Amino acid sequence: MTSFSPDFEGSELPDSARYAHLLAPESAMCWWCESRPATTGEHKFKRASLARLMGNGEMLVWASGKQQREIRGKGGLKRDRYGLVKFPKSMCAPCNNEISKSFDISYDTYAQYVEAHLLRTMPGISMESIYGSEWRQKSLDLARYHAKHFGCRMVRDRFPVPRSLRDFMNGAEDMPDSRMVIICTDSVTKAYGSGMSISPFVPRVSADGARFTSCVMAAYIGPIGIRYEWVADGIPDQFRDQFFHYSNPVINYFRDEKDVVTGETRKPGGFARFLQWVHNS
Template sequence: MSDPLSASGSPPCWICGDPADSDEHKFKRSDMVTRYGTNWPPVQQPFVFRGDGRWIRIQGPNSGQNLYRDMLCKPCNNARTKPFDLAYERFSTWVLANAATLCDRTEIDFGEVFGDSYPEETIQLLCYFVKSLGCRIVDAGAEPPSALRRILTTPNIIDTTPFRVTFGINDFWHRVDPSGHIVGKGELIRWPDSSAEAGFSWSETLGYLEIYHWYDVVWHPFPYGGDVMTGPLRSVRLAHYDPFPSEPAATMAGVADSL
C-alpha cells in the first residue's frame, strides 16, 4: 500500500484518517508487565521472531521493536479505544490467573471474567481484537477493510460481523508452559476474493489460549471447533488444538539453544 500522507506530513490514522501521531504496542504493555515484570535482565529478555524467521530480543515493554509506529492518532488510541483496552486487560489478567485450570475447561464463562458487565465488556473485548487486527494489517502494508473502521467508530455496536472470533486451547503450548506466561502472534493470512474485499485470518496467543481472528472468512465448521463470537455472549465453547501431538514437552530454553 502506498500510504497517502496527510496534510501535516504524517501517515493517516487507519481508524479515522487524521494524522497518526501515536504508537501502539504490538504486545500489550500490561501483558508484558503482568507476566514478566518491568525490568528484564539480558538473559530474561523475550525472543520475538521476525517475519523472515530470524529472532531478536526486545529490551523492555516499550522497546521500539514492540511498537507499531505512528499508526493511530492520539484521540483514537486513547479516548476512542480505551474501554476496549481495559476490557482486554481484564480478560488477559483472568486468563493468566486461571492458567492452572483453563486447559481442563470446555468453555469460557464471561460472567466469571467480567461479572455483571459481561454484555458490554464482551463487545469491548471484540473491539480490542478488531483494533489489534487492523494494526497488524496496516503493519503488513495492506489496506485495512473499511468494516474494521466502521466497527470501531460505531457507538454502542452490538454485532461485529464480518469480524468473528473463536477461542481455543493449544495443547502443545500448554505442555511447553503450563503456567501460561507465553504471549505470541500467529501468521496473518490474506484470503483473496475476486468479487469482494479480501478476507484475513490471524491469531493471538495468551499463555496457551489461542484467540483466532476471522475477518470475512467463514468456515463450516470453523477450524479447531469452538463457538463463533460476534457479539455479547455469556459463554463460548473452547476449541482444542494440538499442532505437534508427537512432541512431548519442548522447553523454550531448548528452542533458544537450537538457534
C-alpha cells in the first residue's frame, strides 16, 4: 500500500462523545437505494463461510473483546438468536438479495480460495487464479460485496455513508475518496487463526469537531483481510491503489490493528520478498 498521510486535523482515535453530534439519524429506509424500507440485515460474514468454518464440530465461538458466545448448529446461524451473525436491518430485500447477488457469488468464490490456501506468507493474491479470465469484473464485484459490508457497518454505527460508496455499488469503477487494499495483520492472525473477524470501526474528526475527516475498517477471512479507508477531502490518484484494479494485488502487512488504522505497514516476510524478487526478475 502506498503511503498517504494527509492532514487529518484531529485525533486518530477520538472519544465517541466528541462526534456524537455528527452521527446520522437512524432511518427505516434502505441505505443503498434510499427508496425502499429496510427489512433485512446483511450477514457480517456469509452464512456459507460460517458453515464451512463450523465444519462437523457444529459449534462456533463468537468473540468480541472479552465477551464470548457459542453458536451451536447450522440452525443457530439461521436463527441468529443474539444478533451476532447479522447487522441490524438496514437494507431492503431487493438490494440485499437480487441486486447484489453477483457480489455475494464473487465473495464466496474468493472466500473458498482464501480458506483453502496459505496466503499469509505470500506477496500477493492472484485474482486470475481465483476468477480466471473474468477476474476484472469479478474483482469489482468482490470489492462491491465489501462495500455493502462496510456500508452496513457505517449505518450500524450511524456514520454517514459516503456517496462514493453507493456510486461504486451502482457501477462506478473507482472511488475518488476511498481505497480498498488486501491486508494481513499479525495480531489478528495470532488472535483468530483461521477464524473470521472484523476490525473496530475507527472514524477521525476535525480538530474543531465540526466534521468527520476519515474512517478505517477491515474484514478478515483468517489472516487475510480487506481494509477500507475513506478520506473526506479525497485521495490523490497516485495514492489510491485499489486492489480490484490489479490481477495480482499485493498483500499489505501490518503488526496490529492500530497500524491498520494509521496505515503503517511492515515489511513482508523473507519468503514473500523472495517470491516478489523472482516475479520481478
